[in-house]
Amino acid sequence: MNDQLKQIYQTMKEKGFKLTPARKSMLKIFLESEQKLLNAKQIFNLVKKKSKKTNFSTVYRNLEVLTENGIVEKISYNKETKYKLRGQGSHHHFMVCTLCYKTIPLPFCPFGELETYIKSDTDFLPINHHVEIYGYCNNCRQKLEN
Amino acid sequence: MNDQLKQIYQTMKEKGFKLTPARKSMLKIFLESEQKLLNAKQIFNLVKKKSKKTNFSTVYRNLEVLTENGIVEKISYNKETKYKLRGQGSHHHFMVCTLCYKTIPLPFCPFGELETYIKSDTDFLPINHHVEIYGYCNNCRQKLEN
DNA sequence: TGTTAAATGCAAATGTTTTGCATTTAGGAG
């Protein structure tokens, strides 16, 4: 079994959450789906493929649990709320194609110097940050040009 | 009259939008309110104070017009959608206190080097970006410590 | 002052997310 998946199962267990079919299904969906940013409806539909009897409330409740435990990240932009699996360990940001929603990780976090500056020059205490780059991926750009 | 307001009125006029009381009221709210990030409900309530007969659809429709014309910016984080007046000219980002929602502008945009990197090293075409720092402002931090 | 397109108010619809509650189930104890 996939290493990342194994680790997530481990985390869930440690925190006392049950490994229900719905949850396993959702995690596999995140791991296997081509698109890494999914909204609740998409996830619901994919879960439904396996167990036709699932329900939006289950999906939402599980997204909440996964989000609160740092396994999944919730991202809102332009009305749409999407979810993605958190990379294990190293935190990073994404470039998001606004046409196909392909997500490309940024190789570094631009927050480093920024944080240094904020801490030394302001009295604001930074806790969290949110960086996203929107634009066109190579594919979509080529389509646009034709 | 405030210079920024004058300029916005000018812009609206040029684009053929009417300067209705609701719109003037909303713009003044953005300019005068202590809090610079407001959600639709807050704006609605403030508008209502002046003209008791206003309506959510008016507020939303105007927020849309203002957003589409670059006068107002729409920001979503953690479920909440908020709006703020765009700084005239220079674009900037904010540090947002997650307790009182006070917003403190960042004195520079960390996107500069990032953009350079992306353009030279990836085939992604960056169009837009979104940077926000969340944490505690000085005031709230002091309150927390007591 | 009159005309007209644009903006408004209202009520109802939409879409997403949440909740209460009865039922089912994962996972540990025995």
Added chain:
DNA sequence: CTCCTAAATGCAAAACATTTGCATTTAACA
């Protein structure tokens, strides 16, 4: 392996934010 219990689920209904259709009003300009 079986039982027990807290946690998770499914369902229906509610809550909430946002949008829409339509009749009425109004800003802006001739």
